[in-house]
Amino acid sequence: MIRVKVPATTANIGPGFDCLGIALSLYNEIEVEEIDNGLIIDIEGRDEEKIEKNENNLVYQSMLKTFQRIGYQPKGIKIKQYNRIPIARGLGSSAACIVGGVMAANGLCGKPLSTEEMLELAVEIEGHPDNVTPALVGGVVVSCKDEGQTTYIRFDVHEALKFIVAIPEVELSTKASRGVLPETIAFQDAVMNVGKSSLLVAALMSGELEKLSFALKDRLHQPYRIKLMDSLENIFTRGEDLGLNQLFLSGAGPSIIYLTWGEEAEKEKKFYHIIKEAPEEWTFQVLAGDNKGTSIS
Template structure:
């Protein structure tokens, strides 16, 4: 059975969480909203909020491309499509804006044509479009997700930590494309740094799965990417230290950056102000958002409110 109109809410995501490079991700209560409707013919796309006037409203639009991948896989096509996007996730800030677009697109498209594809098939489509599962998986499932590509499919493990953990985002006023952020990473790293990260990742996964947050102070340490990306993000290390001095348990670069993320059990506003001031000392203006883990993942909604 086909459905004429669907609406979805998709969370922002933060990948890596320090040592979990390209493998760990966390869903965050900051959302993009999407409405998809079958119309008689053609394509009509409207975008408000973040990316309005910047994101394409033609067939190169990422939500549309994700939807078309679903229609092709299912071999079911609507006569025409209207897409309305309201975005609250900033673009190119390390908060999974592209993953939110892709996940929203595949879920809405599948729903629109009667849900012929399984969630596993949708995850595979989304991962292929994004290139890796570390953001798309938590956008689908919510909470904390460890994921990888193995045996030509996406493997993942989910957990839903206690919501008492506060998330503080310091979002700089400049964009940083993932490709540029990856370009500064070395082709090879010392074995001791690899071992350092492996040990931290193992403990980080355990800490989040058991909600033993006091371990996060050292379990989020990294030697594989943050130190190299600091050349593109003025004040990166100083923001981390400022957050910790203000009471955060841990602070890390969110995805490819430039957003910095802190985890705290108390006084998130104080942590955020400390992060903002640390950025400001390096000539960077940053917006502070205090939020928490989104344990629900993407879901259908009745309205954008």
């Protein structure tokens, strides 16, 4: 039996649209083994009723593509998923399934694929690298896909950082979130985002955390995506009024993260308060960064 543990991820991180991701200390676990014939899938945990238990299961589909790449044909597969990452909330649930499936299949075959080869396959399945890369290798990852090739730089998440994640009981698909983005943007907005995203990466790498509150503003995706839910727009407006500058959509949303460090108890209370004012039911997760990525045993 192979057991794989995959972290959740948050992508974009404000201005780092489609290129910046961080692995978080919330995990899905997957157990797989080869059986004599057939397919058995068992699900436990969050959103278990929403996860397909047939050949369309994303973990299974990712395993099949890995077997094809390796050139192996299993007799049958048994999968058990322990699901903790919420689906369609902007926390990398699909990336976790893809990376978990790829690594599990590779493990069953004796680990013939390198990390880089597994990443190439995961990006091919997902279509973009910003979630699957930190899910696989952990830490903070700056990634770029160009002409079919993914290049990335990874570094550790600063140990002082705390990610307070507010998760609404409302799903928002990546497809819907991408559908509201404009085809063109103003030149000055592009310039601002280049500066902010560069500063954000530099602050995360250098540990100059006080610069993060200035670096997290975005004009490429958040102003459009927060309009998909009235409460999202209200939360960001209230947050700005209250000086909560470390607020950002996780991935395509609708989860919201307040990034904090040190002694910020009063601001954290304000964040909890404005979330609880929203009409939806919300849950909270207080997470750290994950610097290990996906593990296999």
